[in-house]
Amino acid sequence: MPSEPDPKTTSDPNSGVNKLPRPAVGRLSLYFRELHRLADQGETHLNSKQLGALVDVSPAVVRRDLSSLGTIGRRGVGYPIDKLTEQIGAVLGSGLQWQVILVGVGSLGDALLRYRGFERLGFRLVAAFDLDPAKIGKQIGGVSIWNAATMTGKLAELSPDLAILAVPVDQAAFVAADLVAAGVSGILNFAPTTLRLPGSTAVVNVDLASELQRLAFSVQNR
Amino acid sequence: MPSEPDPKTTSDPNSGVNKLPRPAVGRLSLYFRELHRLADQGETHLNSKQLGALVDVSPAVVRRDLSSLGTIGRRGVGYPIDKLTEQIGAVLGSGLQWQVILVGVGSLGDALLRYRGFERLGFRLVAAFDLDPAKIGKQIGGVSIWNAATMTGKLAELSPDLAILAVPVDQAAFVAADLVAAGVSGILNFAPTTLRLPGSTAVVNVDLASELQRLAFSVQNR
Numbered sequence: 001m002p003s004e005p006d007p008k009t010t011s012d013p014n015s016g017v018n019k020l021p022r023p024a025v026g027r028l029s030l031y032f033r034e035l036h037r038l039a040d041q042g043e044t045h046l047n048s049k050q051l052g053a054l055v056d057v058s059p060a061v062v063r064r065d066l067s068s069l070g071t072i073g074r075r076g077v078g079y080p081i082d083k084l085t086e087q088i089g090a091v092l093g094s095g096l097q098w099q100v101i102l103v104g105v106g107s108l109g110d111a112l113l114r115y116r117g118f119e120r121l122g123f124r125l126v127a128a129f130d131l132d133p134a135k136i137g138k139q140i141g142g143v144s145i146w147n148a149a150t151m152t153g154k155l156a157e158l159s160p161d162l163a164i165l166a167v168p169v170d171q172a173a174f175v176a177a178d179l180v181a182a183g184v185s186g187i188l189n190f191a192p193t194t195l196r197l198p199g200s201t202a203v204v205n206v207d208l209a210s211e212l213q214r215l216a217f218s219v220q221n222r
Numbered sequence: 223m224p225s226e227p228d229p230k231t232t233s234d235p236n237s238g239v240n241k242l243p244r245p246a247v248g249r250l251s252l253y254f255r256e257l258h259r260l261a262d263q264g265e266t267h268l269n270s271k272q273l274g275a276l277v278d279v280s281p282a283v284v285r286r287d288l289s290s291l292g293t294i295g296r297r298g299v300g301y302p303i304d305k306l307t308e309q310i311g312a313v314l315g316s317g318l319q320w321q322v323i324l325v326g327v328g329s330l331g332d333a334l335l336r337y338r339g340f341e342r343l344g345f346r347l348v349a350a351f352d353l354d355p356a357k358i359g360k361q362i363g364g365v366s367i368w369n370a371a372t373m374t375g376k377l378a379e380l381s382p383d384l385a386i387l388a389v390p391v392d393q394a395a396f397v398a399a400d401l402v403a404a405g406v407s408g409i410l411n412f413a414p415t416t417l418r419l420p421g422s423t424a425v426v427n428v429d430l431a432s433e434l435q436r437l438a439f440s441v442q443n444r
Binding site: 032033096188199208222 | 242244247248251252254255256275276277278313314315316318320322328329330332333334336337339340343344345383384386407408409410414415416418421422424425426428429430431432433434435436437438439440441442443444
């Protein structure tokens with residue numbers, strides 16, 4: 001588990017939320033993103049209709065999701081943005097500092113190292129690994145690239161919480177096994193294969209071609 | 223709508239499938255990927271337990287999804303891989319040729335242009351657009367980069383079916399409006415904002431930071 005820099009914002013989330021269905025977690029993450037943006041714009045309150053419009057879900061779904069956190073909006077005033085941000089952040093673990101490594105610095109890995117959206121959510125990329133001698137020793141987005149052949153030793157030193165896997169599909173299972181052995185708690189997998197890992201390791205699979213197929217399906221069926 | 227190069231494989235999908243819930247569409251896409259891989263390995267049949275194990279869903283869910291396509295496995299034999307691939311492909315539109323453009327050739331756009339997983343699913347990247355003079359006129363992954371300032375004229379010439387949006391968040395809504403005006407049927411949006419488009423345009427939003435938050439949530443709650 002990651003370190004807890006600030007006990008106040010990382011207080012144990014409400015019991016019950018750990019059974020949230022996957023779509024609800026995805027929505028909380030989107031609410032969180034929009035609430036941050038509104039706070040940056042100086043807004044202090046919003047209602048379920050406004051929040052729903054921002055992420056394209058109905059006000060009723062917003063109210064149900066937020067009441068599962070124990071938060072109820074006040075009629076005519078709505079939800080206080082600061083409190084709601086803190087509550088959702090606690091559920092999503094954004095008050096924690098997650099140490100993240102990336103394996104596979106191809107074009108997608110390169111893009112992920114340059115991506116600026118992770119840091120402010122508490123995800124710090126601490127190292128990247130690749131086998132290409134032309135990349136080893138370089139830095140991308142401020143992150144050093146290490147030799148993937150010596151990854152195990154480096155992981156023992158860093159003990160990262162999470163790993164992002166951006167290797168070719170035929171290497172994904174092997175690298176994932178090394179990451180599990182090194183004690184990584186979760187893997188975000190971009191290789192187009194479904195990783196099957198022991199129950200102690202969480203995995204989220206993102207298949208970019210599959211997302212394009214979902215889009216094509218909805219174009220065909222509207 | 224895209225062109226239909228081969229009427230045989232693009233025959234109208236079974237009625238009823240157009241009401242498939244979103245998770246089911248995602249699963250069909252994963253089944254399709256695994257079936258292709260098995261066919262490449264010379265396999266001819268598989269059962270719901272085997273297919274479920276490959277994509278980490280229960281055999282019962284596999285059977286329900288496939289029976290919604292009108293396909294029932296035979297006891298002791300399972301499903302014929304070729305027929306199943308054809309049926310799922312028809313539902314997902316993979317027998318069609320989709321003309322796709324990409325807007326925003328930053329590091330993520332660059333990675334998407336180099337990504338080799340789209341073409342074999344029927345998605346052909348026909349043009350990319352950016353405002354950076356250093357990129358305009360270049361090719362990445364065989365795709366020419368055009369001046370985004372003259373995108374409207376080029377879109378009228380190409381009339382693409384789908385667009386991939388990989389622009390900064392503050393430009394996403396403006397570019398999306400141009401794409402809708404140009405008659406694009408669907409947008410795959412990587413900018414971290416939920417696009418709200420007229421009902422005639424489909425949209426799938428992919429937020430990379432949100433996926434990492436989903437992973438962190440499941441690590442915290444297992």
